[in-house]
Amino acid sequence: MIADHVISSAARFRSFLRNIFRKRAVESDLDRELRSYLDLLSEENERRGLAPAAARREALVALGGLTQVKEQTREVRAGVFFETLLQDVYYAGRVFRRSPGFFVVVASTLALGIGITTALFSIVNAVLLRALPYPDAGRIAWLAEVNENGHRMAVSYPDFQDWRSQSHSFQHMAAYGDTDSTVSNGVSASRVHMAVVTADFFKTFGTSPVIGRTFSAAEHRIGTPPSVLISDSLWRGMFGSAPGVLGRTIKLFGGIPCTVIGVMPAGFDFPANSQLWTTAELIDEGMQSRTAHNFEVVGKLRKGVPMALAQEDVGGIARRIKANFPGTYQGKDAQVIALHEHLSGPVKPSLLMLLAAVGCVLLIVCVNVANLLLARGVARARELAIRGALGAGRARLIRQLAVESLALAVASGVAGVIFAWWTLHILKFLVPISIARVETVTIDGAVLVFAALVSIFSSLLFGVVPAFVASRVDVNETLKQTSAQHTAAGKSRRIGNLLVVSEVALAFVLLIGTGLMLRSFEQMRRQPAGFDSSNVLTAALSFPVLSVKWDAPPDRLQHYQAIASRIRLLPGVRYAAYTSTLPLSGDRRDGHFLIEGYPDLPGFQSDADFRIVSPDYFRAVGTRLMAGRLFSDRDGASDMPVVVINSAMARNVFPKGDALGHRVWFDSFDEKRIFMAIVGIVDNIREDSLIHAPNPAAYVCYTQHQLYLSDTNLVVKVDGHPERFAPAVRRIIGSVDQDIPVTFETLEELSVRSTSRQRFETAMLGLFAWLAVVLAGIGIYGVLSYLVQQTRAEIGVRMALGANSRDILAGILSRGARAALAGALLGLPVILLIARLLSSMLYNVKPFDPLTYVGASVFLLLVALLSSYLPARRATQVEPVDALKYE
Amino acid sequence: MPHANLLQGTLDLLILKSLTLGEMHGLGISRRIAQITAGTFDVKPGSLFPALHRMEEAGWLSSAWGESENNRRAKFYKLTRAGQRQLQTEATEWNRISLAIAAALGAG
Numbered sequence: 001m002i003a004d005h006v007i008s009s010a011a012r013f014r015s016f017l018r019n020i021f022r023k024r025a026v027e028s029d030l031d032r033e034l035r036s037y038l039d040l041l042s043e044e045n046e047r048r049g050l051a052p053a054a055a056r057r058e059a060l061v062a063l064g065g066l067t068q069v070k071e072q073t074r075e076v077r078a079g080v081f082f083e084t085l086l087q088d089v090y091y092a093g094r095v096f097r098r099s100p101g102f103f104v105v106v107a108s109t110l111a112l113g114i115g116i117t118t119a120l121f122s123i124v125n126a127v128l129l130r131a132l133p134y135p136d137a138g139r140i141a142w143l144a145e146v147n148e149n150g151h152r153m154a155v156s157y158p159d160f161q162d163w164r165s166q167s168h169s170f171q172h173m174a175a176y177g178d179t180d181s182t183v184s185n186g187v188s189a190s191r192v193h194m195a196v197v198t199a200d201f202f203k204t205f206g207t208s209p210v211i212g213r214t215f216s217a218a219e220h221r222i223g224t225p226p227s228v229l230i231s232d233s234l235w236r237g238m239f240g241s242a243p244g245v246l247g248r249t250i251k252l253f254g255g256i257p258c259t260v261i262g263v264m265p266a267g268f269d270f271p272a273n274s275q276l277w278t279t280a281e282l283i284d285e286g287m288q289s290r291t292a293h294n295f296e297v298v299g300k301l302r303k304g305v306p307m308a309l310a311q312e313d314v315g316g317i318a319r320r321i322k323a324n325f326p327g328t329y330q331g332k333d334a335q336v337i338a339l340h341e342h343l344s345g346p347v348k349p350s351l352l353m354l355l356a357a358v359g360c361v362l363l364i365v366c367v368n369v370a371n372l373l374l375a376r377g378v379a380r381a382r383e384l385a386i387r388g389a390l391g392a393g394r395a396r397l398i399r400q401l402a403v404e405s406l407a408l409a410v411a412s413g414v415a416g417v418i419f420a421w422w423t424l425h426i427l428k429f430l431v432p433i434s435i436a437r438v439e440t441v442t443i444d445g446a447v448l449v450f451a452a453l454v455s456i457f458s459s460l461l462f463g464v465v466p467a468f469v470a471s472r473v474d475v476n477e478t479l480k481q482t483s484a485q486h487t488a489a490g491k492s493r494r495i496g497n498l499l500v501v502s503e504v505a506l507a508f509v510l511l512i513g514t515g516l517m518l519r520s521f522e523q524m525r526r527q528p529a530g531f532d533s534s535n536v537l538t539a540a541l542s543f544p545v546l547s548v549k550w551d552a553p554p555d556r557l558q559h560y561q562a563i564a565s566r567i568r569l570l571p572g573v574r575y576a577a578y579t580s581t582l583p584l585s586g587d588r589r590d591g592h593f594l595i596e597g598y599p600d601l602p603g604f605q606s607d608a609d610f611r612i613v614s615p616d617y618f619r620a621v622g623t624r625l626m627a628g629r630l631f632s633d634r635d636g637a638s639d640m641p642v643v644v645i646n647s648a649m650a651r652n653v654f655p656k657g658d659a660l661g662h663r664v665w666f667d668s669f670d671e672k673r674i675f676m677a678i679v680g681i682v683d684n685i686r687e688d689s690l691i692h693a694p695n696p697a698a699y700v701c702y703t704q705h706q707l708y709l710s711d712t713n714l715v716v717k718v719d720g721h722p723e724r725f726a727p728a729v730r731r732i733i734g735s736v737d738q739d740i741p742v743t744f745e746t747l748e749e750l751s752v753r754s755t756s757r758q759r760f761e762t763a764m765l766g767l768f769a770w771l772a773v774v775l776a777g778i779g780i781y782g783v784l785s786y787l788v789q790q791t792r793a794e795i796g797v798r799m800a801l802g803a804n805s806r807d808i809l810a811g812i813l814s815r816g817a818r819a820a821l822a823g824a825l826l827g828l829p830v831i832l833l834i835a836r837l838l839s840s841m842l843y844n845v846k847p848f849d850p851l852t853y854v855g856a857s858v859f860l861l862l863v864a865l866l867s868s869y870l871p872a873r874r875a876t877q878v879e880p881v882d883a884l885k886y887e
Numbered sequence: 888m889p890h891a892n893l894l895q896g897t898l899d900l901l902i903l904k905s906l907t908l909g910e911m912h913g914l915g916i917s918r919r920i921a922q923i924t925a926g927t928f929d930v931k932p933g934s935l936f937p938a939l940h941r942m943e944e945a946g947w948l949s950s951a952w953g954e955s956e957n958n959r960r961a962k963f964y965k966l967t968r969a970g971q972r973q974l975q976t977e978a979t980e981w982n983r984i985s986l987a988i989a990a991a992l993g994a995g
Contacts, residue, residue, distance in 0.1 A: 030940075
């Protein structure tokens, strides 16, 4: 049996080769064989007494058609699949060449759909799917403390040390923080983003420098001469890729000399945008305090330890610490999540939403193409019928059409990838950089595979329905028709209508989604921000922490005041003030307070953001005084300590409205028991973001509190364009200290940047919805044009019988309107399904916002009427005589 | 003309059986099948030629051009060794099935 099998396989393989390579011989052999059969049969018939001609005719009838028998025989041959596939491909090419215009239109529509889907997927791929570029990246975890309210917060150094020494789940654990600094190599200076890290930081990422080494244990000791690792780009930029960079000295924070001990590889970008890494011990700020939550923590799990176990492990330690140190500022728990999730988590829902939206657009594109092919399939009914009559089976016809679709999809897929590549170059300018890893977006292998799958999938989508309809033609009926268009026309028209309704439904869903996002965005921007961003220049200043020039706080204050008073002298400057926290910066430094004469308030009710400002700050940013007074020059270091609070804090803590005159002590910030008198209440300045409700906040005058004086923001209110004042402001700061790094931004820019992600989402969604509506409009136009063309005769007859052109016009227009209405009705349940998902992304807008629904419906109806107008007008121009002649 | 539904396996079996007496051309095979099945099976060219070509590719039949009884050129098919074995296998299988079917139909 096995021997038989081998023989049979070998025989089949020989036949396969013969069939492929000696095709002509095989064909002529078959032809001779069948002719000999005919001869033998007619001879037999003659022997039965028939005349030669009759004998021959009867033999032919008995054979049942030479070509059909041949075709049937060919179909059993080995390799027939490949052979006919080649034929199909060749034939598809001929079909495309015959009507290039049609296929160029179809292929470019498809390329557009595949292209934007691929472009968006490449973002999703880079941000959400691709593993972080570190060995065993799946084992890298990110750890945070969890505060009383259940929110994540940064980790204090002593807590980190306990986690590190007591946990069993981690191979390595390291703390890090990031900050800005000037860096100078004696020749040039610039402001860079840098990280301070504890031991094992680089081991956690399994990454080593390309040149040099990481920090030694000795270098992590406080008081050791500091050393730094630099990024590849800093090495290229500042050191011109010099190989002898090791051992060179650079100055950080305007004066601390540090030795370069290594260069990190180009792909290493953690924490994001770091150009420099130094030891946490260099800064040595708040490393002893359990309540100074200054660090973030990463860790590498031991092999085989799941994230959940590590969560249990570290959570247990955190809860034990809390039991020992029950203060409000001690985290009550810990959270351990994958680093990848930490980085991509915030943007995941919106990226997935955009991917879904672009998927809708692709579906609409496919439906449109399906419709075009359907109409074309009807026109080709005669051709297909003839091929069927010549012995092509239905499967063969469907396959022929499928090959055409696939060829179309491949061509469009290639064009789509090129389009995506091009789109990405534009998208890179639009994507907010706040999305982690967005700079790594490229078209890589995964994206290409995705594009290929999308192309094949869409060819199935747009190819299958027309293929089935077109292949189901009745040979006799079709060939009998003088014009071949009637048979399949009715059926394909119904399917076409269905397709159009479904694409209108998809467009409607996208329109609603976009409408809601737009409304939400508008709501967000309409929020009272509590400040006036016009004509305000801000400058972030990082004052040297340890610089000899700046060692004592009173010195710093005097320099601040000197800088501000000189800026105030510039013509056009109204106010120059300082704040520890800019509006919308998302910078939350909050602390616990006690009210004099009150028992401690429960939990976080006695918790407020703590800001240090100069007296003019509120005037500079145009924040209204609600009650009491603002700071003045009389609130000096030796005067009575005062505080200004915002309305949120006033309402929260003093619901009876008697805030003024009470005295509060922020024990988180002042070790000494200093009660400050509440002298004023100001409007809520949105400091976190426009989306979140304003936090309770307290403002203290910088003369009375020296905390945070190393990092501050200059706020300059001017007449005219604020950017124009930047050079003068920089000169004034530079005259005090060349090494102070300054970053300028207008308050207007900051406001825009704070909503850049929502802006991006809304803009992208808007683009997709716009495409969807245009495509749906084209779909309606296509189907109605086709309808008008198909029913010319009917229209002609109606007009001959006295129907006026207004009736005809109204008839076609109402079809367009009906398609829009049916689509909207079909889309509604889909919206109901996704409304809940959407509501988490909406701000101050209900997912069933009536305005959006009415707006989208009216808009869709208008588009439908607009796209039916041209075909409708064409219908009214039908001349009864012409229409009948056409038949 | 009686029209029995020919399963593919049945047709193969009949063709193999008809060739046990010696080589034969296509028309001869279809006549022979009609004869040995007492006219129950009338194999049409549209089924016959695909089957012959398929079986030849499977190595059960071999073919050669020759002269017919009236000196006409015709393509003659004959059983190969593998074809004879295939006939045995299929005949055994067929007997088993027909017995089983007969038993099934005979069952109360």
